[in-house]
Amino acid sequence: MSHRVAALAALTTLVALVVTGALTLAAPDALAAPVLPATDHLTLRTPTNGGGAHPILRWQAARAADHYLVVVQTPDGDPFWTWQGAATRVRLGGGPLHARASSAGARLETKKVWFVLAFGADGAPVASSTKRSLGP
Amino acid sequence: MQSGPVGVRIGAAALVGALLAVSAPLARAGTQDPAAARLVDGEWTGALDYAGDAAYGGGSSVAGGAGTLTIAVSGGRAEGTFSFLGMGSSAIPGGGSAQLTFGGEGVLSGDADGPVLEPTTASFTGEASVGGITVPVDFSGPLDAIPLHITSASCNQVNGTYAQESQATVNAQGIAATFTGFFSVVRSKVAPPGTADTLNAILNELDALLSLGTASGGLAYDAIAQALHEAEDFAASLPGGAKCGLPGTDTFQLALSTKVAAVLEQILSVPGVVSTEELTDLMYLGVEAGAIGAGAPDQATSKQLLADLEAELGKRLQAALAADDAAEIEAVKIAAVTFGFSDLIELAGGT
Numbered sequence: 355m356s357h358r359v360a361a362l363a364a365l366t367t368l369v370a371l372v373v374t375g376a377l378t379l380a381a382p383d384a385l386a387a388p389v390l391p392a393t394d395h396l397t398l399r400t401p402t403n404g405g406g407a408h409p410i411l412r413w414q415a416a417r418a419a420d421h422y423l424v425v426v427q428t429p430d431g432d433p434f435w436t437w438q439g440a441a442t443r444v445r446l447g448g449g450p451l452h453a454r455a456s457s458a459g460a461r462l463e464t465k466k467v468w469f470v471l472a473f474g475a476d477g478a479p480v481a482s483s484t485k486r487s488l489g490p
Numbered sequence: 491m492q493s494g495p496v497g498v499r500i501g502a503a504a505l506v507g508a509l510l511a512v513s514a515p516l517a518r519a520g521t522q523d524p525a526a527a528r529l530v531d532g533e534w535t536g537a538l539d540y541a542g543d544a545a546y547g548g549g550s551s552v553a554g555g556a557g558t559l560t561i562a563v564s565g566g567r568a569e570g571t572f573s574f575l576g577m578g579s580s581a582i583p584g585g586g587s588a589q590l591t592f593g594g595e596g597v598l599s600g601d602a603d604g605p606v607l608e609p610t611t612a613s614f615t616g617e618a619s620v621g622g623i624t625v626p627v628d629f630s631g632p633l634d635a636i637p638l639h640i641t642s643a644s645c646n647q648v649n650g651t652y653a654q655e656s657q658a659t660v661n662a663q664g665i666a667a668t669f670t671g672f673f674s675v676v677r678s679k680v681a682p683p684g685t686a687d688t689l690n691a692i693l694n695e696l697d698a699l700l701s702l703g704t705a706s707g708g709l710a711y712d713a714i715a716q717a718l719h720e721a722e723d724f725a726a727s728l729p730g731g732a733k734c735g736l737p738g739t740d741t742f743q744l745a746l747s748t749k750v751a752a753v754l755e756q757i758l759s760v761p762g763v764v765s766t767e768e769l770t771d772l773m774y775l776g777v778e779a780g781a782i783g784a785g786a787p788d789q790a791t792s793k794q795l796l797a798d799l800e801a802e803l804g805k806r807l808q809a810a811l812a813a814d815d816a817a818e819i820e821a822v823k824i825a826a827v828t829f830g831f832s833d834l835i836e837l838a839g840g841t
Contacts, residue, residue, distance in 0.1 A: 433782075434785045453726035453727070454726070458728040459730065477821075478817070
């Protein structure tokens with residue numbers, strides 16, 4: 355019985371801390387925060403690894419989107435590669451989607467993160483994804 | 491050059507001088523890594539590109555051209571040949587003008603990390619006129635040696651600039667000149683057919699931008715984007731990741747990386763000619779091209795450019811905040827998120 359009371363007390367304390375904001379539960383993925391929270395959510399569709407040096411980056415089409423900005427960054431947040439266009443997929447490094455897997459150009463040799471922003475025809479952002487890990 | 495009225499001779503001579511003084515004042519001396527910035531042993535083929543303008547005593551000249559280049563490197567020594575062809579025009583004080591075509595060829599020598607162009611023949615033909623008098627121009631002879639400065643190098647592609655030294659000579663003569671010279675070569679064994687022509691086409695796309703400082707304004711974003719995508723398509727046709735003794739790298743280069751960096755630097759010298767949207771779009775292209783960012787082989791140039799860009803965006807953000815310009819604030823914030831400018835993100839109100 356005493357164990358049950360102690361457990362309830364602990365649980366109550368934990369809930370109180372969370373409710374009051376004194377304790378923030380760690381997100382399962384530290385990259386889960388959307389890049390632009392005020393915009394609609396945009397879903398990334400490329401696996402976090404296994405795509406080789408030039409993975410095909412894919413994402414869900416966003417409503418009212420005219421074009422997209424794809425950003426690949428180092429884990430520290432430095433820009434590594436970007437792309438702008440109307441398509442919802444692009445080969446990292448550019449070039450034809452079916453180009454040789456080991457070609458020159460921007461190559462994914464080490465782990466990066468990436469995200470996508472969607473813009474309307476007026477240039478205003480309409481959707482954004484979370485940052486997501488990307489490995490070769 | 492044939493004799494003629496003084497004004498004609500001065501104008502034509504200045505134009506010839508401008509054509510000779512192809513240079514890259516915008517390109518910094520920094521390279522990816524002194525040990526890596528070299529041509530590895532093998533056969534190489536590629537393109538030379540140059541463009542520029544000059545102003546002198548009330549006159550002005552513009553010139554542009556292209557060439558091809560082949561290099562054989564063995565034991566750290568480089569040998570090769572090159573040829574070039576171009577056109578130029580000059581406005582002479584007093585209402586005169588000159589138009590010339592020029593061409594030539596030569597040999598390449600030097601070390602794998604410091605090859606040198608040695609023109610053996612060069613000719614300048616055309617005509618110059620002033621005060622209603624027109625005279626033909628026909629000048630030929632050897633030119634001074636022109637060092638090539640390698641700015642990025644991988645196993646299969648090497649890029650760089652040339653003629654910085656000539657720029658200094660021209661400036662010392664009181665001529666305000668903005669000339670740029672670039673080269674890009676690919677290892678012959680992996681070079682697709684028509685490589686030199688393809689590289690020249692890619693480089694030529696950007697020439698119009700390199701006189702932006704004297705232009706009326708407006709950024710040819712579409713031309714840059716088109717050239718960039720052509721360069722990416724070309725890169726996608728080349729094998730990457732080869733082992734050739736160069737240090738391992740997470741960087742990449744395209745035929746126009748160095749040139750895009752020069753465009754960015756020139757834009758930043760006259761930032762008022764572009765809107766924030768144009769500036770940020772160009773920055774995104776700069777990252778895509780490997781001119782700036784973590785993928786840029788020339789990290790010294792990249793870091794300086796990014797610092798300058800951050801400062802420029804900071805000025806614009808401060809102005810936007812003062813004017814309560816929500817669209818401008820948003821544009822800067824998005825760029826700051828993309829480039830990891832944390833101070834600007836915070837100043838813009840965070841994400």
